[in-house]
Amino acid sequence: MSDTDQQKWDQRYTQQVQRETPSPAPWLVEMLPELPAGTALDLACGRGGNAIYLAGRGYTVDAIDISPVGLQLAQEAALSAGVKVNFSCQDLLADVQISNWHYDLIVMYHFMAPALLARLHEALRPGGVLMVEQHMSGFPGAAGPGSDRFRIAPGELAQAVCGLEVVRVEEGLFSRGEAAPFALSRLLARRAVYRDEQNPLGYYDRELTKQKRDQKEVFDFKAGGHQSSNPVLCDKGFGDRHTSAARLNYYPAEDPVPAAERADVSALGDLALHHHTDPGAITLLLQDDHGGLQALSKTDGWINVPPQPGTIVVNVGDVLQVWTNDRCTAGVHRVLSVASSRGRYSTPFFYQPRVDALVEPWLAADETPHYNSFSWRDYIRGRVTDNFADYGESDIQIDRYRIAAEAQSYDEAPNYKSYTPQSGDVFISSWAKSGTTLLQQMFHQLRTGGDMDFDDISRMTPWEDTALMLDFDMTVQQVASPRGFKSHRDYQRLPPGMRYIVSLRDPKETYVSFYRFMDGWQIEPGAIPMEDFLPIWMSGGPGGCDYVTHLLSWYARRNEADTLLASYQWVVKNRAEMIRRMAELCGIELTPELADLVLHRTSREYMVEHKDKFDDAMVSAALERKHGIPADSDSSKVQAQGSDAKVLPDSVAQAIDAMWADQVAPVTGHADFASLARSIDERG
Numbered sequence: 001m002s003d004t005d006q007q008k009w010d011q012r013y014t015q016q017v018q019r020e021t022p023s024p025a026p027w028l029v030e031m032l033p034e035l036p037a038g039t040a041l042d043l044a045c046g047r048g049g050n051a052i053y054l055a056g057r058g059y060t061v062d063a064i065d066i067s068p069v070g071l072q073l074a075q076e077a078a079l080s081a082g083v084k085v086n087f088s089c090q091d092l093l094a095d096v097q098i099s100n101w102h103y104d105l106i107v108m109y110h111f112m113a114p115a116l117l118a119r120l121h122e123a124l125r126p127g128g129v130l131m132v133e134q135h136m137s138g139f140p141g142a143a144g145p146g147s148d149r150f151r152i153a154p155g156e157l158a159q160a161v162c163g164l165e166v167v168r169v170e171e172g173l174f175s176r177g178e179a180a181p182f183a184l185s186r187l188l189a190r191r192a193v194y195r196d197e198q199n200p201l202g203y204y205d206r207e208l209t210k211q212k213r214d215q216k217e218v219f220d221f222k223a224g225g226h227q228s229s230n231p232v233l234c235d236k237g238f239g240d241r242h243t244s245a246a247r248l249n250y251y252p253a254e255d256p257v258p259a260a261e262r263a264d265v266s267a268l269g270d271l272a273l274h275h276h277t278d279p280g281a282i283t284l285l286l287q288d289d290h291g292g293l294q295a296l297s298k299t300d301g302w303i304n305v306p307p308q309p310g311t312i313v314v315n316v317g318d319v320l321q322v323w324t325n326d327r328c329t330a331g332v333h334r335v336l337s338v339a340s341s342r343g344r345y346s347t348p349f350f351y352q353p354r355v356d357a358l359v360e361p362w363l364a365a366d367e368t369p370h371y372n373s374f375s376w377r378d379y380i381r382g383r384v385t386d387n388f389a390d391y392g393e394s395d396i397q398i399d400r401y402r403i404a405a406e407a408q409s410y411d412e413a414p415n416y417k418s419y420t421p422q423s424g425d426v427f428i429s430s431w432a433k434s435g436t437t438l439l440q441q442m443f444h445q446l447r448t449g450g451d452m453d454f455d456d457i458s459r460m461t462p463w464e465d466t467a468l469m470l471d472f473d474m475t476v477q478q479v480a481s482p483r484g485f486k487s488h489r490d491y492q493r494l495p496p497g498m499r500y501i502v503s504l505r506d507p508k509e510t511y512v513s514f515y516r517f518m519d520g521w522q523i524e525p526g527a528i529p530m531e532d533f534l535p536i537w538m539s540g541g542p543g544g545c546d547y548v549t550h551l552l553s554w555y556a557r558r559n560e561a562d563t564l565l566a567s568y569q570w571v572v573k574n575r576a577e578m579i580r581r582m583a584e585l586c587g588i589e590l591t592p593e594l595a596d597l598v599l600h601r602t603s604r605e606y607m608v609e610h611k612d613k614f615d616d617a618m619v620s621a622a623l624e625r626k627h628g629i630p631a632d633s634d635s636s637k638v639q640a641q642g643s644d645a646k647v648l649p650d651s652v653a654q655a656i657d658a659m660w661a662d663q664v665a666p667v668t669g670h671a672d673f674a675s676l677a678r679s680i681d682e683r684g
């Protein structure tokens, strides 16, 4: 610059003999209702039209320009308009200090300063807005500066701002009644409202639940005060001073944290939202049609809570558990990671006490309290700070206040350790009732050369999605390598870069098989008729997902070298070939003796003979221990009865056909499972 810039502008202002009040930019006037109130900064304010206008609308305004003459005129105009603007003379093209700038609104009109523009996000408060208008190139004959040096190219403005969310861009010719229209590029961009320890409401994309980073973005805001005429509830806090909050959850299919920032944050966890209970009294939850919400059932492990139009999910939270002295138990829930590119949305409303509420059980006359009283402020503060940082200990949980060491659910799983990936790990990840057990046995026999010294095949090839319930250490050293794990998950929810073995089965057969498996075991015999089993089938068992999500995720990987995919039917008929392919995938040398041994030990007869080892013995024992479900009921994976799809009720068969036609056929081009299976199995 700059003396020359200054001289240029001084001269221009001196020569102008404009005496009328400088006017605000039309776009500023038009957009004002949508702009945040508070403090404003007008950069390169000139004769102060925008600054004076904003001051007249209640803003506290600072305005900067390089020209003392312009500022003098602006000051006079402000005086005659009866408003106060804090004008200052600075060269904005020099290295301006902006570290102490905190504005709700920054406007910058017709001033080219790319370096400053890229830094302005730092000068905005969370939620603050930047409004920029510049002359645009590419429209010869447009009014305004003759040289393109003072014009920005179309599309460039949105690129020039950093760290802000672009809310609106308008580009084109704008007429102000002059002979020639102006070519303008306009932009509104907002600084995200970030949550932090001091300000726990607002936007956040790096929340840690259970010390793992969730695959979601949240936006929390405080619910307004509300009146309740119920004196008890008012006293408990649901008056004006409640801390209830609404939350907007967005679960993208991708990591929500921008790639450039990931080095500084915890690694992404394997779930959209890890298991937790809500801390408050109750939660009212709206979800979109995506699905993925799961609740921990005392008897069935993780069950799906599928979205149903027009319904609200109600969660019991920790506070209600304490108030009712355990008559109501807070619901443990989680959200599976999201496969669809449009993501998933949900909106919980957390109904929470007054900030200074003392939380304690409400007792009947002869009742003893299960909890010590505690302050809601401390409890919620603990939960909130826990969401920002991994303190290396379990998230603050209500059991901390429990009086007796009453055995309570999953939090008392002292041995449980979650799976940690190691390169070379093998996942056997068929959908429920689609051949997982057979493949586990095949794999284990191959890698050990015939070890049968185990009580449960899933102790040898452990299953993360039951490990918490079983109090199982997933990191425990396995008897042979490679390490192998069971799962029913889709590919997206397994760690990448591993090896995967998946058998696919006709959905109708899985339905019948799944039903027979549960009926008489976790479900009392006949308690749920086969036609009502659809929601349970849809859950795909612990850690599972719906059939289609699983099928499509693995079908998409049919040509990947790290994935061994076959139909269950083909595996059963071609065990020798499957053993060969599995050995190859796992890097196991297959001698003829080993091939024979594994063939023998994966035969139906052999597995029926050793059926106790393939019977979910660990899950049975845990269910009996915790919930009194008799362990000796028949859960056998090696079922005596077949899984004849013909016994399916018509309504279920139709529902499955419709699902295939709607969701699978359009993606795969296969009209039915048989055709899809042939295409996979014939590839050899």
Ligand SMILES: O=C(O)CCC(=O)C(=O)O
Binding pocket: 247, 249, 273, 278, 285, 287, 293, 333, 335, 345, 346, 347, 348
């Ligand atoms: O997204 C959901 O369905 C559940 C959200 C939830 O549990 C939470 O935000 O606490």
Ligand SMILES: [Fe+2]
Binding pocket: 276, 277, 278, 333
């Ligand atoms: Fe929740």
